[in-house]
Amino acid sequence: MSTPLPKLDEQTLDSALRPSSWADYVGQDKIKENIQVIITAAKQRSQSPDHLLFYGNSGLGKTTLAYLVANEMGKKIKSTSGPALERAGDLAAILTNLSEGDVLFLDEIHRINKTIEEYLYPALEEYKLNLILGKGPMARTMELKLPKFTLIGATTRPGLLSAPLRNRFGATFQLNFYNLEDIKKIIERSGRLLNIKMEPEAVKAIAERSRFTPRVANRLVKRVRDFAQVQNAEIITEKIAKHALDSLEVDLMGLEPSDRNILLALIEKFNGGPVGLQSLAAAAMEEEETILDIYEPYLMQCGLLERTPKGRVATALAYNHLGLGHLRKQSGLF
Ligand SMILES: Nc1ncnc2c1ncn2[C@@H]1O[C@H](COP(=O)(O)OP(=O)(O)O)[C@@H](O)[C@H]1O
Ligand SMILES: [Mg+2]
Known part of the structure; x- marks a missing residue:
């Protein structure tokens, strides 16, 4: 990018991009x-x-x-x-x-x-x-x-x-997860404010992996910009955006390594569940609170994880998404 911008940490980014009028508050x-x-x-x-x-x-x-x-x-x-x-x-x-x-x-x-x-x-x-x-x-x-x-x-x-x-x-x-159109609008607005040019296809690629959450979308914009800047690109194309997102290990459903780690623990260590939160947290080496607040709501929203009276269960979609379809039969769940 031609004009390097000051380094923005997460909090500064939050306040820099925080809408101050109803018109800017999307969705x-x-x-x-x-x-x-x-x-x-x-x-x-x-x-x-x-x-x-x-x-x-x-x-x-x-x-x-x-x-x-x-x-x-x-x-x-x-x-x-x-x-x-x-x-x-x-x-x-x-x-x-x-x-x-x-x-x-x-x-x-x-x-x-x-x-x-x-x-x-x-x-x-x-x-x-x-x-x-x-x-x-x-x-x-x-x-x-x-x-x-x-x-x-x-x-x-x-x-x-x-x-x-x-x-x-x-x-x-x-407040619920946003829809794709609204997230695209948020990304476009952030691009304008941060002086980042993006092709519509790049905006879409980022939006699709943003967990339908404005803060995540803004963070991805910023990280994709870093990739474009290093490549001296004047505009973020779909190719640059996808390459950056892949390098950041944000997959097509917006899962990051820590999300996949939880699903993997559930599938590989507990045969897909059901398993209690405490055991799952221990196996995934995460805090129970973090699973409840950060990971689980989005995994459930995507239909990858279900909460049942007996505990957490991985869905068929989770097996497929992680390329572990062959383990499904053995789980006895499906
Ligand atoms: N409806 C919205 N429209 C545009 N940007 C938003 C919207 N909601 C959140 N954001 C962006 O996401 C960031 C995080 O929002 P914030 O209000 O801090 O979330 P929360 O308090 O729920 O964790 C904000 O800085 C803002 O830039
Ligand atoms: Mg807050």
Whole structure:
């Protein structure tokens, strides 16, 4: 490429490409529509919108959506995460720094600790915080009045939220995998922003292997660009894109070596399953959490893995995809 660009790490890339207007936020039309209604109605009543919960896999646009909501409301957003709030004081510091109508974005809300969660309830319902000062018989409680704010929670694991916490959100939205057309639009936009020229066929090749996830699509664009740059190519052709993706070991279904490793463990060590998560994690040498949050949702989406009451099972498609059709009979599953 003629103009080398500064090196972008994943986080910088995320914020460089994060859409800042609804028009740039591709897809998820139903969610956009519903959120716009919530915001408009709240504006008409001169109130702050209900607390909102966004859930869905990593990289599908939860953080982006939270920033868009604040933007649309014309308010500031403060951002923190479940694990970052260690003490009640951390929460108090953030809440008391909000102005009327601001948004508090609480990422990984399923990882919030129980004590902090208890403090959060009255803050969400009555906009007040009851702090306990001192210890033992001398302890007193102090009530702090808070500005009216909107909490936006984001999580990859909604099932881990306690019912009382979940119930305090006025609306919950699930972000799903994108369709091919939307991912192509996202890739084209990123190409424009990063000053990368791509043939439509190259865009398509990248989109097909992007796991239908914007963050992955953007990461692949960046990595394919590296290949083009090394070859001094002015434009990314289909051939360059496919060669780059093959070299990166991203296969035609968007699986990377670590995804295939899980399927291989399932097929080769457990005869295709069913096997429990714990055993599968141990055999694949992965964390259970990572399998649940990162790998499994996409493998299930592709129809390569199924969750049954007895455990994880590899599908016929998984055997074929990995070229292990000959092991299928022996599994006794099909
Ligand atoms: N709907 C979208 N349209 C365009 N780009 C998007 C969209 N959703 C996500 N992205 C891109 O993907 C990246 C990851 O999105 P992010 O909101 O951080 O995901 P999450 O918080 O769900 O992990 C963002 O930086 C943005 O560039
Ligand atoms: Mg996020």
